[in-house]
Amino acid sequence: MSDVSIEDQFLFDLQGFILLRDVLSPDECTALLDVLYHLELQSYSDEWQAGLPADQTGRPTRETNASHQVRLNGLPRLDPIFDQLIDHPRILPYLNAFVGDPQLINTWSISKDQDTPQGGWHRGVPTSDYVYHQGEIRSRMFNTVYFLTDNGSEDGCIMALPGSHKSNLDLNWSQYEGLDMPGSVAVTGQAGDVLIFSETVVHNGLRKTTTGIRSNLYYNYVHAHYNVVMREPTNIHHFFFPSEVRDRFTDSQREMTRWMEQVRWGY
Numbered sequence: 001m002s003d004v005s006i007e008d009q010f011l012f013d014l015q016g017f018i019l020l021r022d023v024l025s026p027d028e029c030t031a032l033l034d035v036l037y038h039l040e041l042q043s044y045s046d047e048w049q050a051g052l053p054a055d056q057t058g059r060p061t062r063e064t065n066a067s068h069q070v071r072l073n074g075l076p077r078l079d080p081i082f083d084q085l086i087d088h089p090r091i092l093p094y095l096n097a098f099v100g101d102p103q104l105i106n107t108w109s110i111s112k113d114q115d116t117p118q119g120g121w122h123r124g125v126p127t128s129d130y131v132y133h134q135g136e137i138r139s140r141m142f143n144t145v146y147f148l149t150d151n152g153s154e155d156g157c158i159m160a161l162p163g164s165h166k167s168n169l170d171l172n173w174s175q176y177e178g179l180d181m182p183g184s185v186a187v188t189g190q191a192g193d194v195l196i197f198s199e200t201v202v203h204n205g206l207r208k209t210t211t212g213i214r215s216n217l218y219y220n221y222v223h224a225h226y227n228v229v230m231r232e233p234t235n236i237h238h239f240f241f242p243s244e245v246r247d248r249f250t251d252s253q254r255e256m257t258r259w260m261e262q263v264r265w266g267y
């Protein structure tokens, strides 16, 4: 018997995503934002890059390649305040119901200022990684997006293509700008809401035209059978947490990161 309501199961299976309201309180959003904005102002030496093959580079901890946007990678490495979202009690039932044996693969933040351009349409994994089988939803990769600020339609919110986790035909995604993508919708919500979606859903970030900062946190999970280290070998540093980070985790957080016990990565 699933802990997720039949209505949420229905809607998630139909659309490939749902929005959960009021997961974080205003005080929790403020506390996370205070730490995030402090971290965004720091510089990071990223010495681990020296451990990669000479002709390869990974994503830096702090990314500013999109204009008016700051992305930080590997959040629990940067501050313990981010640990609590690994197994948030409102989200955990969905992870168990829709992924099965969830393992945290990646964490990042994106803060957008006015004039951040829209991103590109993409999906994280192919549609074959979403199945409904013997009464169970199984999404092999699953993203959870915590809105720390409001995500209105002009605030650079996420866009999604409902049903694209099951689409049989693909378009040339890169040909479509923003909401010109046929069937796409802007996923709007308030600070404290959480968007959960199958990474088989085609999605994108809308341009930001409003003043102020839009900040979201992204916690991405895979089923335990997914080979995490083969996905993006140059970004293992951000995926993997060393023992000094995992030692402070709760049992449940350690369980949801147990793939890290199998990894040989020295940084």
Ligand SMILES: O=C(O)CCC(=O)C(=O)O
Pocket: 110, 119, 156, 157, 158, 203, 204, 205, 206, 216, 218
């Ligand atoms: O928040 C956004 O702008 C979209 C982010 C996104 O699509 C991603 O990180 O994969």
